Amino acid sequence: MGEVWGLMLWSLVAGTMMSGTGTRGQVEDELKGQLRVGFYRQSCPAAESIVSSVVRDAVLSNSNMAAILLRLHFHDCFIEGCDGSILVENGPVSEKHAFGHQGVGGFEVIEQAKAQLEAACPGTVSCADIVALAARDAVALANGPTYEVPTGRRDGRMSNMSLASDMPDVVDSIEQLKSKFSRRGLSERDLVLLSAAHTIGTTACFFMTxxxxxxxxxGGSDPSINPGFLPELKARCPQNGDVNVRIPIDEGSERVFDKQILQNIRRGFAVLQSDAKLNDDPVTQSVMDSYLGFFGPVFGLSFxxxxxxxxxxxxxxxxxxxSGGEIRRVCSSFN
Incomplete structure (x- = not known):
């Protein structure tokens, strides 16, 4: 469905450009304010390949980088929208320093891509688009699906940690998670699918204590943890141990983008508490079940x-x- 959505979006745009009686200028005016696949096709033809090359090198150097870049995109979009605000370093109040953004990284990869893009096409490609493209490339490099990214975002002019109070948290209840996603226009199915991005990457014991x-x-341990899995988690994250030790989020499949994490969640093998909470609601349970077993593919569902x-x-x-934003010259600071 996602690939079809991207192709449909571009087909609609292309259809508009090829049909009707409007002039090219009128068509361009109609497209203003909209994201579209191939936004930089004329202004910076190498834009997407430059980002892909930088991301590929980063993932080859650090196998966890694919998950880091995917998480960066999520954290950017949930605060002030997908506008690169999380990249800005403007002192102690910077959004990136918010408690809800602990452990978020990948900033240096975005800056490296930006530097190459500025050399090739000065003042053309936004940092917000680089983040979105990098996440797409990260998913593909983890053997996940390939897809088109509509681009044309501008970078925001605000970055403040006080705005990050509504970030989903690992200790949130399922009702809190559903509410936070709903306020961003995302459904219960989106909650399950985007939580399943945890299929790749690791987390720190800090979030498990x-x-x-x-x-x-x-007190004690979360009773939703499978009794056979609990001793293993405690061995990896011992009480009063090093909270910076990292463990896989998707037990047995942390390097490959797949739906095994949904099976793990349903069986009580969820590492993160927020993932386990998807079992606490009949709607999110049914969404997970729709991708498991033999019936999902039969009914046309594809994770x-x-x-x-x-x-x-x-x-x-x-x-x-x-005019709602700018194209930053450096992603970490406003122009």
């Missing part, structure tokens, strides 16, 4: 295609276009 040793209410649709949808949250 309370779940393993002081779960509320009552990969639906994930693409969800991430493309997320990538259009409150985007800035035209």
């Amino acid at each position: 309370e779940r393993l040793y002081n779960f509320i209410p009552g 990969e295609a639906d994930f693409v649709e969800a991430i493309v949808k997320m990538g259009q949250i409150d985007v800035k276009t035209d």
Whole structure:
């Protein structure tokens, strides 16, 4: 569905350009304020290949980088929309320093791509688009689906940690998670699919301590953890141990983008508490089940295609276009 969505979007744009009686100028005016696949086709033809090359080198150097870049896109879009605001370093109040953004990285990869793009096409490609393109390339490099990214975002002019209070948190209840996603125009299915992005990457024991040793209410361990999995988690993240130790989020498949994480969640093998909470709601349960077993493919459901649709949808949250933003020369600072 995601690949079809991208192709349909471009087909609609191309159809508009090839049909009707409007002039080319009128068509260009109609496209202003809209994201579209191939936005830089004329202004910077090498834009997407430059980003892809930088991301490929980064992932080859650090196998966890694919997950890091995918997470960066999510965190950017959830605050102030997909506008590159998380990249800005403007002192202690910078959005990137918010508690909800702990562990977010990949900034140096975006800056490297930006530097090459500025050399090739000065003042043309936004940092916000680089983040979205880098996430797409990261998914593909993890053997996930390939898809088209509508581009044309401008970079935001605001970055403040106070705006990040509504980030989804690993300790949120399922109702809190559903509410936070809904406020960004995302459905329960989007919640499941975007949570499934945890199929690649690792997390720090820091995010496991309370779940393993002081779960509320009552203390002790989270009872939703499969009893056969609990000793393994405790061995990797011992009480009073190094909270910076990293463990795979998708047990047994942390390097490959696939739907195994949904099976792990349903069986009580979720590493993150927020993922486990998807079992606490009949709607999110049914969404997960729709991709498991033999019936999903029969009824036309594809985890990969639906994930693409969800991430493309997320990538259009409150985007800035035209005069609504700027094209930063350096991603870490406003012009």
